[in-house]
Amino acid sequence: MSTEALLGFAVAGTFVLYALFGGADFGGGVWDLLAFGPRKAEQRALIAQAMGPIWEVNHVWLIVGLVLLFSGFPRAFAALSVALHVPLTLLLLGIVFRGTAFTFRTYDTRGDLVERRWGVVFSVASLVAPLLLGMCVGAVASGDIRMEGHVVVSGFFAPWTRPFPIAVGLLALGLFAFLAAVYLTHEAGSPELREDFRRRALVTGAGVFVLAATVLVLTRDGAPRVWAGLLHSPFALALHAATAVAAVTAFALLGLRHFRAARVAAAFQVGLIVLGWAASQHPYLVEPDLTLQNSAAAPEVQRLLIVALCVGVAVVVPSLVFFFRVFRPRPPGATPPAHA
């Protein structure tokens, strides 16, 4: 594997991890907004408890992906920053309000109007951010971002406001909500709460099927290269087939109430979708002008980045393992954690 392919894989890997962890946090915000029924307060408390210690950690995957992109493929980063200036700025506002509102609500618990308002800001921002993130991904996948030399010529709105990117935005939102609901079934402290999120997961899962089918139909005109990959690249096809298997498995496991396993299957489903996107546009970063090869930094820079990546893995992975051991979900009926 060439170093630029390795770095490209690392960028895709951080996007997968951001979707699996950061994405689920956005999904948590969506369920906070949509909390209803007799256990409305418990649902929100569970989401806050699940996100509290970890949302900032999950958020770092985005930063790492961004840094790898601008260090490893600076030209692509520059082009995307210009072409997607507007949705990325809006995404930033979503990220800023989601994080701060969640924190203010967590640490300013008075049960008053102020706290409830922060809850609304947090959950609305959690809904808007994935939508914009998906629209940016859709715009990149569509191949509608065009350049002449270093200059972006496709406009600041057109590539991300077409039906295909909008459908991808909705799919991202649906996937994150689905993922959060599945994770929460495993973390719920009572059987009733578990059922609440199981029902939500099943309904959203069905919604995701519809959205995925819509995206697929729109791909033909909206993202021709992805469509061609579907038809002609055996590797991309295998990835998409594996995604379908994971999706059906997640659904079946939810039906059978095997929550732990359902969580793994749902994570596979979402991870494979992100990888499927990356595989179907390989080797392009901005089609058809920038590829992994022609936008990559000099080889010695790439080698050093891979060394830095290894250092990062050596430091971060043991820390994360320790973290997840500390915050293992406790089975229903166990002593609740002191901070709850």
Add this chain to the structure above:
Amino acid sequence: MTDLLFARAQMGLSLAFHIVFAAAGVALPVLMVLSDLKARRTQDADYRLLSQKLAKGTAILFAVGAVSGTALSFELGLLWPEFMGRYGAVIGLPFSLEGVAFFTEAIFLGIYLYGRERVSPGLHLFSGIMVAVSGASSAFFVTLVNVFMNDPTGFTHTAAGPVDIQPVVAMFSPGWQYETVHVIVSCYQASAFAMAGLHAFILLRHPGAAFHRKALSVALPLACVTALLQPLVGDLSAKHVARAQPVKLAAMEGQFETEVGAPLRLGGLPDVKSGTVRGAVDIPKGLSVLAFGDPNAEVRGLNEFPRDEWPPVAKVHVAFQVMVGTGSVMALLALVTLVHRWRKKAWPHAGALLRAWLWAGPLGLVALEAGWLVTEWGRQPWILRGVMRTSDAVTPVPHLSAPFFTFTLVYLFLGVTVLFVLSRQVAGTLPGQRDAHVH
């Protein structure tokens, strides 16, 4: 205003906002661990509560720092795509390592905040120490990027962009040791002064509040040590600037003509048209001594350099005076306080000295912002000194006033909100309202 100016204003605003929270994210974990250690040693519930309150403060400020830092990493591309497209590869290494430090800071802060009952006391303390170490590391790595922008090395400059890139050389561009220490100390100093000012304020209103006396005894040692250390570090940093970035030094000091035995100009307002500094107090040969350690050293003036390579002289000079002025006041206060501590065997907890600490509370942050303005304004018109002009790096996206005003409103709103949330936290510790519920 032009789009270039709006882009610079947005970047400047984002940095000015972020830097406050970043400094807190570096320093509060240290204060939190120090209180934790005191609580363990003395078995005093007040120190335990203090460490928990500081942990909450860290959580709130770190969260705002994390999201405003994310905004900055996007804004590098959103506002300066040409800079990132050409030099992203050169400065990627320190940014990547900062990412690693950010990761460990977030991981161990999560454990420290939420894992108190889930891990052993030893591991809990270890997590706190990891937060403090990670915070300092990320400040170190991100400052290296600024050092590189001030004095870029580690590549060969060509019209088509950098070639022969050596990222490790670029990462340790000249002067890195001074600027990184200067910045890290300023984070500790600004936070310790703010904390001391806050508790001085409460003690002046509630003289008997034991909790706040103890809190002051945690903040004051760090405040005093950093306030006395900083002038020494700053002096080394300025000596380096004098050698390596003479234009910046000339702007900082309002030195228009090259001069042997140049005076130190305190205060005053440089006038670019007449090439003079009005209203300054001159200390004969002061600048030559401070910058080069020799009363007859030659200091190069702005007139030796092309006019279109001058930074905004008045702004740089005034910002530098503010930084040095506030730094001197803080050092003096630290000295007086240490003498008081040595003679009375206790930290001040009433009277004029306490009032002085109240008024000195914001000075650390003022000096931090002013110092950052000196380095940024002092580098203009370059984004990468001598290599790329800021005007060549800016995005072609039009209507940059829109994101600028949006972020201005957002950051104003968030700044006010943070003050509101923190004051509600502090209110819970006032005598008679002790808030026993801790997170």
